[in-house]
């Protein structure tokens with residue numbers, strides 16, 4: 001008899017969480033680790049949001065809420081969609097979950113039948129493929145190119161479609177590349193998706209973190225027909241520095257929402273009542289906290305891209321959104337020093353080997369590109385102070401120079 005369920009054989013533990021755990025363990029041993037691993041803003045949650053949580057507790061909002069979220073939070077989400085995206089939804093179109101991650105999980109559990117295919121452009125957020133597998137779907141990975149700004153082209157998309165294709169995952173700004181699609185780019189992809197009657201899952205979690213005046217668009221914003229076919233995932237984690245509060249939300253077809261509600265009702269039930277009150281205030285309150293945070297990210301973004309491109313063998317594109325850079329290090333793989341490392345560690349992928357040595361010997365935590373489906377790169381989050389960014393990049397340069 002198996003001690004554990006075979007269901008889990010198809011998934012890997014989250015590599016970003018694993019890197020963060022190892023970096024924290026080294027820190028606990030007293031090592032001065034620079035952590036580029038974590039996917040969360042380094043700012044505190046704004047005071048007015050924390051106050052809303054305190055008030056909710058004082059008012060006794062500490063009981064079960066409706067499974068799919070409170071009416072007042074749903075109304076705040078509906079207003080957000082109207083204000084920011086000119087999209088009109090009703091309460092029956094909205095579900096609140098325990099972070100964007102749970103919303104994505106419940107969406108796939110509620111929509112996929114065994115064998116349904118989900119097209120995922122790579123590099124992709126680490127959890128997409130594993131969630132699809134857990135829901136008995138089949139991830140169909142389409143490799144995008146650095147020279148195309150990591151965007152899937154309509155030809156690449158067409159080639160990936162089969163009669164079993166059910167969902168296309170769209171993520172702009174992207175984790176890990178920071179790439180953003182323009183309205184025109186989205187239109188040409190959607191022409192293909194509409195014809196094939198494919199559902200679009202648009203992961204908008206980095207909507208608020210954009211640079212250089214890039215305007216945010218998701219497929220639902222382009223036409224009513226597309227809105228009908230799009231399921232939007234968003235949340236408060238990244239925009240309001242609320243990763244620990246665990247509030248995400250989804251908007252889409254009421255039938256899908258109803259199925260997700262059933263999933264949630266038989267698993268977690270409602271997200272924390274106090275967090276819901278805080279998220280409501282975040283969405284309704286003064287949005288200038290976002291502007292300040294994005295300005296700080298923007299300064300760091302410019303500096304880190306320049307510093308990384310100064311290192312021999314590193315090629316880093318300037319991201320248009322989110323707070324990650326995804327430099328290609330294929331030039332480093334060509335060095336004699338790295339080739340020797342590879343010979344000694346033949347069973348490790350290149351990006352993982354690079355990150356393992358970087359962490360253990362140079363005390364810098366980065367996530368290997370292989371975790372995002374692209375072994376040519378590593379991912380660095382610049383959600384940490386400038387002094388630490390400088391120190392970390394210097395150490396990366398030192399490792400690469402030591403490799404020869």
Ligand SMILES: Cc1ncc(COP(=O)(O)O)c(C=O)c1O
Pocket residue numbers: 039098099100101102125171174175203205235236237243247248
């Ligand atoms: C692309 C993307 N989608 C969704 C999430 C989920 O965020 P949360 O569950 O904190 O709302 C993350 C978090 O890292 C992400 O990077």
